Amino acid sequence: MKPSTRRRLFRGSLYVILVAAIAALLLSANWKEIKYNFLDVEIAKQLFPAIIITAAKNTVVYTAIAFAGGLLLGLLLALMKLAPVGPYRWIATAYIETFRGLPALLVIFGFAFAVPTAFASWDPPGGSASSGLIGLILVSAAYIAETIRAGIQAVPAGQREAARSLGMAPGWTMISVVLPQAFRIITPPLTNELVIIIKDTSLLFIAGMALGDRELTVFARDSLSQFGNSTPLIVAGLMYLVITLPLTQLVAKLERHQNRGR
Amino acid sequence: MNAQESAPAHPAIEVRNLHKSFGDNEVLTGIDFHVGQGEVVCVIGPSGSGKSTLLRCVNRLEEPTSGTILVEGIDITDPETDLNKIRTRIGMVFQQFNLFPHLDVLDNLVLAQRRAKKRGKTEARRIARQNLEKVGLADRADAFPSQLSGGQQQRVAIARALSMDPDMMLFDEPTSALDPELVGDVLAVMRRLVDEGMTMMVVTHEMGFAREVGDRVVFMDGGVVVEQGKPDDVLGNPQHERTRGFLSKVL
Ligand SMILES: Nc1ncnc2c1ncn2[C@@H]1O[C@H](COP(=O)(O)OP(=O)(O)O)[C@@H](O)[C@H]1O
Ligand SMILES: [Mg+2]
Numbered sequence: 409m410k411p412s413t414r415r416r417l418f419r420g421s422l423y424v425i426l427v428a429a430i431a432a433l434l435l436s437a438n439w440k441e442i443k444y445n446f447l448d449v450e451i452a453k454q455l456f457p458a459i460i461i462t463a464a465k466n467t468v469v470y471t472a473i474a475f476a477g478g479l480l481l482g483l484l485l486a487l488m489k490l491a492p493v494g495p496y497r498w499i500a501t502a503y504i505e506t507f508r509g510l511p512a513l514l515v516i517f518g519f520a521f522a523v524p525t526a527f528a529s530w531d532p533p534g535g536s537a538s539s540g541l542i543g544l545i546l547v548s549a550a551y552i553a554e555t556i557r558a559g560i561q562a563v564p565a566g567q568r569e570a571a572r573s574l575g576m577a578p579g580w581t582m583i584s585v586v587l588p589q590a591f592r593i594i595t596p597p598l599t600n601e602l603v604i605i606i607k608d609t610s611l612l613f614i615a616g617m618a619l620g621d622r623e624l625t626v627f628a629r630d631s632l633s634q635f636g637n638s639t640p641l642i643v644a645g646l647m648y649l650v651i652t653l654p655l656t657q658l659v660a661k662l663e664r665h666q667n668r669g670r
Numbered sequence: 671m672n673a674q675e676s677a678p679a680h681p682a683i684e685v686r687n688l689h690k691s692f693g694d695n696e697v698l699t700g701i702d703f704h705v706g707q708g709e710v711v712c713v714i715g716p717s718g719s720g721k722s723t724l725l726r727c728v729n730r731l732e733e734p735t736s737g738t739i740l741v742e743g744i745d746i747t748d749p750e751t752d753l754n755k756i757r758t759r760i761g762m763v764f765q766q767f768n769l770f771p772h773l774d775v776l777d778n779l780v781l782a783q784r785r786a787k788k789r790g791k792t793e794a795r796r797i798a799r800q801n802l803e804k805v806g807l808a809d810r811a812d813a814f815p816s817q818l819s820g821g822q823q824q825r826v827a828i829a830r831a832l833s834m835d836p837d838m839m840l841f842d843e844p845t846s847a848l849d850p851e852l853v854g855d856v857l858a859v860m861r862r863l864v865d866e867g868m869t870m871m872v873v874t875h876e877m878g879f880a881r882e883v884g885d886r887v888v889f890m891d892g893g894v895v896v897e898q899g900k901p902d903d904v905l906g907n908p909q910h911e912r913t914r915g916f917l918s919k920v921l
Contacts, residue, residue, distance in 0.1 A: 564768075566764060566766055566768040567768060567770065569731050569764070569768065570762075570764065570768035570769075570770070570827075571770075571781075571782065572731065572757065573729055573731060573757055573760070573762040573831075574757065574758065574762075574781075574782035574786055574830070574831070574834060575754045575755065575756075575757040575758035575782060575786035575787070575834065576754070576781075576782050576785045576786045577754050577785070577786070580785040580786070584781055584785060585770055585781075588772045589770075589771065589772055592772065
């Protein structure tokens, strides 16, 4: 067989498999049930505007808080991990390895219920939702710390040397020369962290929340029981995509931009 | 400044019995070296002979393993010495320029003036513009380093070092990373500094430059100073076999 014939046959069979799989899926689905249970326009309409002004808004607010907190704590941990003093490095390493190794759901659950039991004085404003949010901050900080550390180390040594040779102190060198360049390098992975946090705010459901504190997933689940219909899941899913898709597109664009050389 | 202070009581740089190892690799094996006030010393030698390491020890970008380094009489290996302060008096120019890519040209010159010399914004900018003028790049103050040619970047780097009002300048192969047609502009700026009486230590492969403006040429090989003297003597009539071998390859 000629190589070109073989190639054509191979591609042809790939298409055949694909079409067969889609056909099997479409034929086996219960379309009446799907239309009735997932795509009920009347129910979808009733979700508005609450799904935007409460649920999506809270998802965004929780994301902003968790990302900002994660950035601050992550930066601190990254600097600790690069510290000249051993114990700082050990603590940072232990923290990062622990929180990257634990399921986020478990940590959030722990802060919503276990920590308040262990420490009677633990009572953050905002109740159990914000306790859970603290868990989310602690987990995301572990990932963000590693990203920031990698960014700092990716700044060429000559940059630090130039700053130091001009008489700038180590602190100023870090703040004015190294960190601005590090954050430029890590903008794509940091944006990815942000997308992950958006999705992980859904884990806050385990903490339980007051009506006005509900974010998209809790809101969808409550509406699902309320209407006895799965349409709210579809609408909430679309809301997540509305938030995350522009960001993932932005990451792709940034990466292309960086690959072209800044 | 009164007359007594400005009198050159000490050599600008004095290195005594300097040893430097990276792990097991002893790169400098007992260097004695000095640069007088206002003197221009060119350091030549084969790649890997320790020229950069010596230069970098002078402002302690490298930690000496043993030995003494005095800058204007101040022992910079003494842990009590304020390194940041000393470094503002020693301008350094790197082979790879090392401009700050996230800052425009003016801010490259302003940053350390503000952070290390604690100058006000207006003063720092004025001094920055003066020095850009001096290297012929006054019109590129708003450009970013990536928008400049290598030769322009290196002149900005020189202006950045000069903006700290250093007493001396260290150059580590300032023209080695440049396209040949851009070397001349950088050397012209350096010549001008020589004419102004700047104390300079220049690691270079530009033998023409060394001969023309150097007060002294130092030949290093294998981590020691093999030979030094007037440029015409060292370059024209080398006494050591190793110097002759090196010069026959580069001249
Ligand atoms: N940071 C470093 N770590 C380990 N070895 C080094 C380092 N810097 C320089 N060296 C070694 O020291 C020797 C001298 O280097 P260098 O001073 O750069 O020589 P030159 O500038 O004369 O070419 C080389 O063998 C080099 O590999
Ligand atoms: Mg070198």
